[in-house]
Amino acid sequence: MSGKVCSSNSVMQARRTVDQLRVEANTDRIKISIAAAQLVQYCQEHSRSDPLLTGIATSSNPFKDKKTCVLL
Amino acid sequence: MGEMEELRKEAENLKDQITEARKVVQDATLPEVAAGTAVVGRVQLKTRKTLRGHLAKIYAMHWGADTKLCVSASQDGKLIVWDTLTTNKVNAIPLKSSWVMTCAYAPSGNLVACGGLDNMCSIYNLKGKDGNVKVMRELAAHTGYLSCCRFLSDSEIITSSGDCTCVLWDIETGTQKTIFAGHMGDCMSLAVSPDFKTFISGACDFTAKLWDIREATCRQTFSGHESDINAIGFFPNGNAVITGSDDATCKLYDLRADQELITYQDSSIMCGVTSLAPSLSGRLLLAGYDDFNVNIWDTLKGERVGVLAGHDNRVSCIGVSSDGMACCTGSWDSFLKIWN
Numbered sequence: 259m260s261g262k263v264c265s266s267n268s269v270m271q272a273r274r275t276v277d278q279l280r281v282e283a284n285t286d287r288i289k290i291s292i293a294a295a296q297l298v299q300y301c302q303e304h305s306r307s308d309p310l311l312t313g314i315a316t317s318s319n320p321f322k323d324k325k326t327c328v329l330l
Numbered sequence: 331m332g333e334m335e336e337l338r339k340e341a342e343n344l345k346d347q348i349t350e351a352r353k354v355v356q357d358a359t360l361p362e363v364a365a366g367t368a369v370v371g372r373v374q375l376k377t378r379k380t381l382r383g384h385l386a387k388i389y390a391m392h393w394g395a396d397t398k399l400c401v402s403a404s405q406d407g408k409l410i411v412w413d414t415l416t417t418n419k420v421n422a423i424p425l426k427s428s429w430v431m432t433c434a435y436a437p438s439g440n441l442v443a444c445g446g447l448d449n450m451c452s453i454y455n456l457k458g459k460d461g462n463v464k465v466m467r468e469l470a471a472h473t474g475y476l477s478c479c480r481f482l483s484d485s486e487i488i489t490s491s492g493d494c495t496c497v498l499w500d501i502e503t504g505t506q507k508t509i510f511a512g513h514m515g516d517c518m519s520l521a522v523s524p525d526f527k528t529f530i531s532g533a534c535d536f537t538a539k540l541w542d543i544r545e546a547t548c549r550q551t552f553s554g555h556e557s558d559i560n561a562i563g564f565f566p567n568g569n570a571v572i573t574g575s576d577d578a579t580c581k582l583y584d585l586r587a588d589q590e591l592i593t594y595q596d597s598s599i600m601c602g603v604t605s606l607a608p609s610l611s612g613r614l615l616l617a618g619y620d621d622f623n624v625n626i627w628d629t630l631k632g633e634r635v636g637v638l639a640g641h642d643n644r645v646s647c648i649g650v651s652s653d654g655m656a657c658c659t660g661s662w663d664s665f666l667k668i669w670n
Contacts, residue, residue, distance in 0.1 A: 272337035278512060279344035282551060285588050289355045293569070293587040294363035297612070298630055300567045302367065304611035309655045310375065311613055314670055320415055321378035321656055321668055 352589045360582070360591040364630035373614065373626050373636035375657065381412050381666035383419055386428075388660035389446070390647045394435040397651040401442045402660055403433035409444050411456065414658065414668050423454055423463050436481040441466065441501075443487055445476030451489045453501055469499045471506050478520045480529070482543075488529055490517035496531050498543060508546045512539060518560050524568040532559030538573050540585060552583040554590045561605045565629070566612040572629075574603030580617050582629060594627040596634055605647045610654025618645030624659055640667055 305311055316322050386406035393400045394411075399420060401411050407428030411421040429447035436442065445451040451469040458464055474492030481487045482498075486507070490496045496510040496517055515534030522529045528549070532538045538559055540550040552571065561574035565582065570591070574580045579595040580603055594615060601620035608615050608629065615627040616638070624645055626636035643662035650657050656670045 269333055269337070272334060272341070276337050276340050276344065278548060278551075279341055279348070281547070281549070283344050283347045283351065285351075285550060286586075287351060287355045287588045288586045289357050290360070290584070290587045290589075290591065291358035291363060293584040294358060294360040294591060297360065297565065297567070297570060297584070297591075298364050298367055300565075300569075301611050301613040301630060304566070305613055307654070308609050308611035308613060309653075310373070310609045310616075310650070310657060310670060311370070311611060314655065319378070319655075319670065321670055 352587075355587055356589075361631055367630055369631070370613065370628045370633075370635045375626075375636065375638055375669040377640050377667045377669055378656070379414060379417050379668040381410075381414070381417055381668070382664075383410055383422070384408065384664045384666075386664060387643075387662040388646060388664060388666060389431050390433045390444075391649055391658055391660040391666060392433055392435045393649045393651045393658065394439050395437045395652055396439055397653045397655065399435070399439070400649070400651075400658055400666075401433050401435045402647075402666055403430040403444050403446075404664065405430060406664075409433055409442060409454070411442065412666070414656070421456060421463050426452070426465075432476060432478045434479045434481055434487070436484055438484050440484055441481065443479050443481065445469075445479060445489065447475050449473065449475060449491070449493075451476050451479050451487065451499070453487070467501055467504045469501070469504055472497065474516065477516065477518045480520060480522050482522065482526055488520060488522065488543075490520040490531050492516040494533070496520060496529070496541065508543070510539075510541050510546065510548070512548045512551075513537070515558070518558060519562045521563045521571075523564055524566065530562050530564065530571050532562035532573050532575075534558040536575070538562055538571055538583065540571070550585065550588055552581075552590065554581055554583075554593075555579070557602070561603055561617070563606055563608060565608060566610065572606060572608060572615060574606040574617050576602035578602060578619075580606060580615060580627065582615075592629075592632050594625075594629075594632060594634075596625075599625065604645060607648045607650040607657065609650055609657075616648055616650065616657055618648045618659060620644050622661070624648060624657075638669055640669075641665065 384404035427448035431446035557576035624638035
């Protein structure tokens with residue numbers, strides 16, 4: 259953009275900023291105690307099925323090379 | 331100009347209103363609420379596979395929905411689709427422009443996309459009739475680099491750009507369906523919500539924005555970072571957003587409380603965050619940094635619980651497979667590593 263600022267552009271931009279801020283000011287907000295509790299609950303409900311958290315047994319780890327023993 | 335001064339004052343008033351409204355609901359903190367939860371303990375993941383083949387810095391990677399395949403993009407001018415279990419290269423796609431910055435895998439597994447300093451998003455069909463992978467569409471309209479792209483389906487993709495906008499494209503016609511404008515700096519990263527109704531973008535104006543895809547509006551803006559936001563992702567339940575920044579921190583913002591709940595930082599970490607991915611339950615946050623490491627954070631308590639050290643250069647990208655079984659890191663050292 260050149261150094262010249264078109265004044266009508268600035269006004270339009272400022273109007274858009276105010277309109278957007280009005281939308282955001284009208285957002286409903288819930289208490290952090292409730293929001294946080296729901297994040298904690300989600301983690302707890304899914305922790306047992308989170309492989310990176312619980313660890314994966316070698317036998318069920320598709321990425322681990324399994325060395326098989328051959329009985330001769 | 332009377333009107334400009336009035337508008338400026340009104341903007342300041344609205345910002346103060348928002349700050350006050352956010353304070354009203356601050357009746358607790360996330361660590362306080364999580365105090366009773368069991369501690370995570372040290373998380374030690376091992377490199378299970380190293381994917382070798384790129385000849386230059388890797389800039390991006392994305393897991394396929396099938397949890398076995400992933401795609402990576404390197405400035406050696408190639409897109410490689412890997413079978414992560416066997417480390418075999420399923421496809422090695424030569425790109426017209428080697429200055430690639432992002433890549434994406436369509437949920438169907440049929441398409442991959444990439445883009446970068448060519449300002450375009452190129453869509454490739456992996457399942458063409460004759461078996462050759464060809465460019466299906468070139469989505470051109472951005473006036474800045476393509477920093478990130480994510481498919482909604484085989485017919486729609488969202489892109490973020492250095493031109494400060496994000497765009498929803500119709501892949502069939504190659505046209506822009508919606509332009510999401512509002513950021514005051516380069517858009518660096520985007521993530522789509524689990525229900526595909528919204529997406530979030532992180533930008534060099536230090537903010538993250540939540541967009542309604544069909545209404546084409548910006549619903550919420552999150553500030554707090556002191557530098558560019560390079561990485562962004564949704565918490566698995568879709569109710570929170572995690573950002574990673576050049577200010578060396580990651581932050582979690584709750585969408586319904588409309589504010590930051592916690593910052594993941596340590597005084598010993600002084601370099602930028604390049605990439606991030608939550609684990610399946612959301613309890614762990616894996617974040618890649620400029621200092622060649624990945625730090626693993628307990629998202630609820632804010633403590634660092636692990637480090638993945640194994641790359642010889644910056645970790646540029648990271649992803650957790652959709653079944654949560656593995657984390658993949660990509661680096662400027664030209665290798666991808668699979669960890670679990």
